[in-house]
Amino acid sequence: xxxxxxxxxxxxxxxxxxxxxxxxxxxxxxxxxxxxxxxxxxxxxxxxxxxxxxxxxxxxxxxxxxxxxxxxxxxxxxxxxxxxxxxxxxxxxxxxxxxxxxxxxxxxxxxxxxxxxxxxxxxxxxxxxxxxxxxxxxxxxxxxxxxxxxxxxxxxxxxxxxxxxxxxxxxxxxxxxxxxxxxxxxxxxxxxxxxxxxxxxxxxxxxxxxxxxxxxxxxxxxxxxxxxxxxxxxxxxxxxxxxxxxxxxxxxxxxxxxxxxxxxxxxxxxxxxxxxxxxxxxxxxxxxxxxxxxxxxxxxxxxxxxxxxxxxxxxxxxxxxxxxxxxxxxxxxxxx
Amino acid sequence: xxxxxxxxxxxxxxxxxxxxxxxxxxxxxxxxxxxxxxxxxxxxxxxxxxxxxxxxxxxxxxxxxxxxxxxxxxxxxxxxxxxxxxxxxxxxxxxxxxxxxxxxxxxxxxxxxxxxxxxxxxxxxxxxxxxxxxxxxxxxxxxxxxxxxxxxxxxxxxxxxxxxxxxxxxxxxxxxxxxxxxxxxxxxxxxxxxxxxxxxxxxxxxxxxxxxxxxxxxxxxxxxxxxxxxxxxxxxxxxxxxxxxxxxxxxxxxxxxxxxxxxxxxxxxxxxxxxxxxxxxxxxxxxxxxxxxxxxxxxxxxxxxxxxxxxxxxxxxxxxxxxxxxxxxxxxxxxxxxxxxxxxxxxxxxxxxxxxxxxxxxxxxxxxxxxxxxxxxx
Numbered sequence: 001x002x003x004x005x006x007x008x009x010x011x012x013x014x015x016x017x018x019x020x021x022x023x024x025x026x027x028x029x030x031x032x033x034x035x036x037x038x039x040x041x042x043x044x045x046x047x048x049x050x051x052x053x054x055x056x057x058x059x060x061x062x063x064x065x066x067x068x069x070x071x072x073x074x075x076x077x078x079x080x081x082x083x084x085x086x087x088x089x090x091x092x093x094x095x096x097x098x099x100x101x102x103x104x105x106x107x108x109x110x111x112x113x114x115x116x117x118x119x120x121x122x123x124x125x126x127x128x129x130x131x132x133x134x135x136x137x138x139x140x141x142x143x144x145x146x147x148x149x150x151x152x153x154x155x156x157x158x159x160x161x162x163x164x165x166x167x168x169x170x171x172x173x174x175x176x177x178x179x180x181x182x183x184x185x186x187x188x189x190x191x192x193x194x195x196x197x198x199x200x201x202x203x204x205x206x207x208x209x210x211x212x213x214x215x216x217x218x219x220x221x222x223x224x225x226x227x228x229x230x231x232x233x234x235x236x237x238x239x240x241x242x243x244x245x246x247x248x249x250x251x252x253x254x255x256x257x258x259x260x261x262x263x264x265x266x267x268x269x270x271x272x273x274x275x276x277x278x279x280x281x282x283x284x285x286x287x288x289x290x291x292x293x294x295x296x297x298x299x300x301x302x303x304x305x306x307x308x309x310x311x312x313x314x315x316x317x318x319x320x321x322x323x324x325x326x327x328x329x330x331x332x333x334x335x336x
Numbered sequence: 337x338x339x340x341x342x343x344x345x346x347x348x349x350x351x352x353x354x355x356x357x358x359x360x361x362x363x364x365x366x367x368x369x370x371x372x373x374x375x376x377x378x379x380x381x382x383x384x385x386x387x388x389x390x391x392x393x394x395x396x397x398x399x400x401x402x403x404x405x406x407x408x409x410x411x412x413x414x415x416x417x418x419x420x421x422x423x424x425x426x427x428x429x430x431x432x433x434x435x436x437x438x439x440x441x442x443x444x445x446x447x448x449x450x451x452x453x454x455x456x457x458x459x460x461x462x463x464x465x466x467x468x469x470x471x472x473x474x475x476x477x478x479x480x481x482x483x484x485x486x487x488x489x490x491x492x493x494x495x496x497x498x499x500x501x502x503x504x505x506x507x508x509x510x511x512x513x514x515x516x517x518x519x520x521x522x523x524x525x526x527x528x529x530x531x532x533x534x535x536x537x538x539x540x541x542x543x544x545x546x547x548x549x550x551x552x553x554x555x556x557x558x559x560x561x562x563x564x565x566x567x568x569x570x571x572x573x574x575x576x577x578x579x580x581x582x583x584x585x586x587x588x589x590x591x592x593x594x595x596x597x598x599x600x601x602x603x604x605x606x607x608x609x610x611x612x613x614x615x616x617x618x619x620x621x622x623x624x625x626x627x628x629x630x631x632x633x634x635x636x637x638x639x640x641x642x643x644x645x646x647x648x649x650x651x652x653x654x655x656x657x658x659x660x661x662x663x664x665x666x667x668x669x670x671x672x673x674x675x676x677x678x679x680x681x682x683x684x685x686x687x688x689x690x691x692x693x694x695x696x697x698x699x700x701x702x703x704x705x706x707x708x709x710x711x712x713x714x
Contacts, residue, residue, distance in 0.1 A: 033503075059506060065536060070495045070529035077499020080479060081507075101495065101526070104487050111708050114468040117479050118711035149709045173711045 006196040015185035017159035017194055018124075019048050021166035022086060024198070026056050032170060033078055035062040035071055036088025045090050046126055046185060068098030072123065076106050079119040086170060089125030092179060093139040106175045107150035118173040124166070126182035127155075128222050129272055129309045129320055133182075138309035138316075140221070140273040145177045146249050146282065152203060153249040155179040157224040159192050161247055164201030172203070181222045190225075204251035208260070212240030215266040215330050218257060218283055220246040223270045223321055230326035239334055249279055257283075258291045265296040266333045270321055275303040297336035302329055361416065361592035362585045367655045369439075373415055373584055374650060375680060376438060377643050380407035380431040381666050382679045383687055387430070387459065388671035391619050397461050398472045401427040404614035404671065405582075408642035409546050412579070412587025413514060413607075415439060416595060419448040422500055422513040424484035424493035427474045428546065428613075429516050430455065433483060434690075442686060448481045456690035457697045464697030468704060482511070490521030494530035494543060501539040512540045512598045514591070519608075520551020522568070523559050531604060535572040540598035542591065543606045546581070548613035549637065552621070553628050566608040574605050581611030582640040585649060612637025614670075641667040 012020075026032050034052060036044070040063040043050030053061035064071045068089065075085040089095045095102070102123070110118050129138035145151045152174055156162040162180070169176040184190060209224060210231050217227040224245045231241040242260050246253065261267050267287055271280035280301035287299040305319040365373075384404050391400045403410065410432050414423070419440055425432035436449035450458075450466065457464030458476050467476045467485070477485030484500065486493050497513040504511045521527060522545065534541040545565055549556050562568065569576025575597065579590035587609055594605040612634075616625035626634075644667040650656035666678040676684050 033506075065529070065532055067529035067533060069526040070498070070533040073492065073495020073526065073530060074499035074502060074533060077484075077496035077501070078503040079499070080484065080496060081500045081503035083503045083506075100489050100492065104489055105492055105496070108471075108487070109485065110711055112467055112471040112475065113477070113479075113485060113708075114466070114470055114704075115708040115711065116466065117485070152710070 006194075008193075010193065011191040012159055012194050013186050013188070013191045014159045014162050014181070015046060015048060017163035018166050018180060019050065020194070021163045022049065022170070023052060023055070025167055025170040026052065026060065028198075029084055029170070031082065032084040032086065033060050033062065034086045034088070035064050035075060037064055037066055037071075037090045039063060039088050044088065046182065048180075049088065068094055069101050072098040072101035072106060072121075075121045075123075076101065076109065076119055079121050080117060084120040084170060086122050086124065089123060091137050092125040092127035092141065093136045095123070095125065095141065099144075102145065102151070102175075103148040107145075107148045109150070110174065111150055119175050120171075120173050122166075122169040122172075122176045122178055124169070124178035124180060126185070127179045128181045128183055129304070129316065130222060131183045132311065132313065132316065133309070134311035135308045140179070140271075142177070142179055142249060143273060143277060143279045143282070146279055150175060151250065152176045153179070154203065154247065155181070155221040155249065156247055157181065157184065157221055157245050158190060160194050161201055161207065163194055164199055165203070165247060167198070167200045168203055171200070179221060183222055201247070203248045204253050205247065206253040206256040207245045207247055208256070209243040209245045210241065212242035212264065214239045214241060214264060214334050215268060216242045216244060216257070216260040216264045217268050217270060217326065217330070218244045218246065219270040220249065221272070223272050226321060226323050226326055227270055229323045230330065233323070233327050234330055237331075239330070241330060252286070254286060254290050257287060258294075261287065261291040262294045265294055266336070267291075267295070267299045268326065268329050268333060269299070269301040270326055271301065271303050272320055273304060274306045275301070276306050278303055297333045300329060300333060302326060360589045361596075362589050365588075369415075370650055370653065370655045372439065373411060373588075374643070374646050374656070375683065376411045376415070376435060377407050377584060377646055378664065378666060378679050378683045379686065380410055380435065381643060382683050383431050385671040385674050386687060386691070388619070396459060399618035399620055401430070401473070401618050402615050402671075403428050403431060405638055405641065406546060406548060406611045406613065407431065408584035408587050408646070409544065409581045409609040409611055410435060412584040413544055413591040413609075415588055416592040417512070417514065420482065420509065420511050421595075422482040422484060422497065422511055424477075424486055424497055424513070424515045425474060426486050426490070426493070426516050426518070426521075428518065430459070430474055432516065433474075433476065436481065436483065450476070450478050450481055450483065452686055452690035453693035454478075456687075456694035460694035460697070461699070462694055462697035463700040464693060468700045470700075470704075484513075484515075491517055491524040491527035491530065494527060494541070495533065497541045498530050498534040498537075498539050501534070501541050502537060505539070510599055512542060512595050514542045514544060514595075516544050516546060518551060519545055519547040519549070519556055519565055520554065520559050522565060531572050531574070531606070534604040535574050538601065538603035540601075541604040542594045542598055543604065544591065545606060545608040546611060547608055548611050550613055550617070550625075550629060552617040553624070564608065566606055569606040574603055576606040576608065579607055579609045581609035582642050582645050583649075584642055584646050614638055643667040
């Protein structure tokens with residue numbers, strides 16, 4: 001079993017893309033073990049691992065107790081013994097229950113063993129707001145982990161990126177934290193035909209999702225689509241926005257950001273996580289370090305307010321970045 | 337000997353264990369093994385007192401967590417392991433790093449452990465340490481030797497041990513993983529999560545509780561409401577036994593029962609070794625520990641020195657003469673009261689080798705501080 005049979009002309013959603021990547025990698029690497037809550041018998045809360053246990057057995061597809069710290073800790077132990085591990089967090093919000101094992105144990109292992117031990121562990125889980133998930137089923141907490149040296153952080157926005165990046169993650173000898181945007185899982189608008197065969201997407205390479213000359217919009221995950229919609233509106237006004245989809249936060253593709261800004265001379269970072277100490281703030285700081293001389297206006301960020309994500313729709317949309325806000329800020333920066 | 341099996345452990349062992357020493361694991365030890373165990377106690381003690389002296393002279397960086405008076409737990413639990421087994425020692429277990437697999441020969445180059453040279457290089461903060469002095473003291477390990485690397489977060493290696501055990505079993509191995517934990521660490525959430533996981537999957541993980549009755553400055557009764565922590569095992573559906581942590585042979589018996597049980601596929605267990613911390617939590621705490629712990633409790637806790645307990649047993653068994661027992665008197669002395677003459681010369685020479693190596697080992701180069709965050713070339 002190498003790859004899922006390619007179906008010409010069949011468009012697939014973001015969830016199926018991730019599912020195929022895991023299924024294929026489990027087949028290619030007999031040393032890959034999957035562990036998580038409800039991933040076996042049930043096939044995962046969202047169905048990402050549906051059929052995985054039937055195919056690869058209960059030894060390699062483990063239904064874990066509700067114990068995030070134990071899931072991460074045992075994944076570390078298995079990887080220490082030479083296995084590759086895919087560990088699912090049922091919702092990325094629950095990852096905080098395993099926080100110590102991630103940031104103090106897993107992330108530091110290669111460093112503190114002076115390179116003796118690298119841990120091939122991919123933690124993955126559904127993330128993101130805009131779906132009424134409320135405080136504990138809406139988070140984007142990537143900044144916690146980007147701030148912990150030793151973890152690669154990934155967040156795809158398209159089905160083919162999701163598949164290719166997941167395959168890369170499952171092969172990377174280092175810990176990877178993989179943010180899946182659950183609002184994109186079954187979004188029909190973004191379904192696409194997946195590349196044929198064993199195709200991976202490398203870490204550290206951003207993707208230009210739309211070319212433009214007037215402003216650069218830097219984003220990842222769900223807000224890439226907010227940027228695309230904003231770009232459509234700006235285009236009606238004769239303003240061309242270029243959209244950089246980072247795809248991986250750690251490692252960060254500084255070159256693509258710099259190259260775009262050198263052309264547009266303006267940049268807005270859009271991110272659905274809270275403002276203070278969010279990854280958007282990191283990006284603005286980096287932009288000042290690497291592209292200050294190209295800027296004709298301040299590098300700005302649009303983020304969620306510094307609040308949790310509330311439940312009721314008017315509340316939720318109030319605190320999150322919107323297409324209109326992107327348009328307004330972009331106009332302001334272009335006029336600056 | 338104080339064998340107090342819990343309800344479940346008594347039940348699970350009823351079939352193959354009978355009261356009386358004739359069935360105990362120690363009965364398979366040779367007279368030479370008995371003497372080797374005594375020598376290992378001397379080695380653990382000598383390492384500790386030497387480090388205390390070095391620390392007091394300001395030659396060591398960081399904090400020293402003395403294992404004084406708790407050596408029987410280490411020696412007794414390590415002695416029966418196979419070289420393919422794994423351990424995860426914590427801060428008070430520094431001797432474990434070089435005493436693992438010691439039975440295969442102190443100078444055996446293929447011994448699956450850290451060498452005395454590597455451990456001393458670690459203590460002296462030198463590049464000769466397997467971790468190149470990147471994290472301090474006991475936060476060290478060696479994958480190729482079957483030693484899990486700990487962090488400062490207590491009980492954090494138990495899930496790692498469970499993962500190692502799971503993967504090893506998947507590969508057809510029969511390794512048993514011994515994790516060391518203070519009684520204070522049992523209050524951590526991950527302690528529960530990991531043992532529960534190990535119990536569900538019947539993993540060969542033996543959790544040693546080094547119950548020295550003080551978690552830093554907090555007494556046992558404020559950590560858990562049990563007379564005997566081992567009873568907690570009942571809640572996990574696994575055996576829990578209690579060993580006299582001052583009696584190296586009782587520790588050996590209880591741990592070997594747990595190890596055999598684990599290796600036979602029956603699953604994890606907890607062995608509570610009741611012992612007592614000689615000094616403060618770390619050397620920075622010695623003065624305060626003398627105040628927050630009642631004098632009579634400290635005296636009671638230290639009046640059964642593991643070296644003395646071992647010697648009197650060996651004399652009783654006829655493996656050691658009274659004259660031989662009197663030759664090296666390391667027991668019932670504080671670190672400052674001991675001299676090299678209180679230890680067998682081969683013990684002194686062994687550590688000297690390690691210290692000499694450490695002193696000659698270069699400091700890590702500064703730029704190493706920025707290296708090895710990720711495995712490159714991936």
